[in-house]
Amino acid sequence: MNAIMSDKDVSKFNFNSYPWDQKQYWGRFRYFAWVTDARLCMTDGETLDRAKNLRTLHMQGRTPGGTTHDQLMKAKQLYESAFHPDTGEKMNLFGRMSFQVPGGMLITGAMLTWYRTVPALVFWQWVNQSFNALVNYTNRNANSPLTTTQMGIAYVSATSAACVTAIGFKNFLMRRASPLMQRYVPFAAVAAANCVNIPLMRQNEIINGVDIYDENDERVGLSRVAAVKGISQVVLSRIVMCAPGMTLLPLVVERLECYEWYRCNQKWIAAPLQTAAVGCFLCFMVPAACALFPQRSSLSTKTMHSLESQKYEELKQNVGGKVPCVVYFNKGL
Known part of the structure; x- marks a missing residue:
């Protein structure tokens, strides 16, 4: 995913992008320092819910009037520190x-x-x-x-x-x-x-x-x-x-x-x-x-073909025979 644009236009803010380049170690370090900040543990549940609600409204194109870029960034930080990326449910503190x-x-x-x-x-x-x-x-x-x-x-x-x-x-x-x-x-x-x-x-x-x-x-x-x-x-x-x-x-x-x-x-x-x-x-x-x-x-599809032929054939079917050279997945934390 590309880094969030420096443009402060709120309408262009992308919650699914990263604030720093994730292809570089320093970019990943800055991102994880941002979302694993121990001070975030002290955020109360109501504030977290408001951050999630703002994120949802923005992604639906219904951003509340007067919302600033900094408010969206804070909502992104709180959401990604406290809510599960797959389910969107609040994680145990x-x-x-x-x-x-x-x-x-x-x-x-x-x-x-x-x-x-x-x-x-x-x-x-x-x-x-x-x-x-x-x-x-x-x-x-x-x-x-x-x-x-x-x-x-x-x-x-x-x-x-x-x-x-x-x-x-x-x-x-x-x-x-x-x-x-x-x-x-x-x-x-x-x-x-x-x-x-x-x-x-x-x-x-x-x-x-x-x-x-x-x-x-x-x-x-x-x-x-x-x-x-x-x-x-x-x-x-x-x-x-x-x-x-x-x-x-x-x-x-x-x-x-x-x-x-x-x-x-x-x-x-x-x-x-x-x-x-x-x-x-x-x-x-x-x-x-x-x-x-x-x-x-990332994972090379050649590796899949060598080590798990059945999953590779399923992949081939799903993409209509045009198998990409590389596929991507979330490694977890």
Whole structure:
């Protein structure tokens, strides 16, 4: 999609376009910093509903008189931060990407602080994976809904993977590694769990395929390969998102423990210090990680022909034999 025109003529404002060039990483970073701004979490429901209503009226050609370009931009920001792109329904506050900074910093800070005992390790991994499951469900592809059973299996599997990995790493490192290496147990568990949680919460996309579109945004079929590609990109993005805070902070804390003033106050200063530091990392890393790959991802139809011939034949039928070289799909978040 093309970037929104600089022309301030309200009638030309396009809610389906992006404010910045999405073909460039910096453009994607600016966009995700805009829609994942943690301050958007404090927007009340009535304001969000007004933003959605303004968007609907404008798209119907019934823009209220006196509406400015800035008001439309604000409505776009609020809508895209709080409403599901497929259904248009308001998303759960705790599952929105704009809640990643406050939610992630509190949970990650706790994981980095209380990891020395198995009960504490298991508890905070469970809390983290419960949060991740909610985020993954909230940002799912609404065209591939999960049954209650599938959701339950996905949740239990991801939580179990995190806890088993955390306990396994802890037991291994307790015997062989330094105290510094033991601080990396939470990150190893989170990375492993993400590789389980996201694919399971989006399993129907892998089973049935995701919608694919031509260059004119016309739906032309389904693709399982596209689903696998999109989910793989999301898994990598989520790991990158939490990596700096969970890998650099252990080094910082290890260094701080060399100072007597820190050791004397560690009981009350460790948790708030690490939580605040994680929040600083996440303010940058949430948009940085989301922007790694274009939201409108692409897939070569040659790849479809090689890996899923049935879906390729369906695509060929849908387009009357004139198969495009590339198709596009929404990778999700």
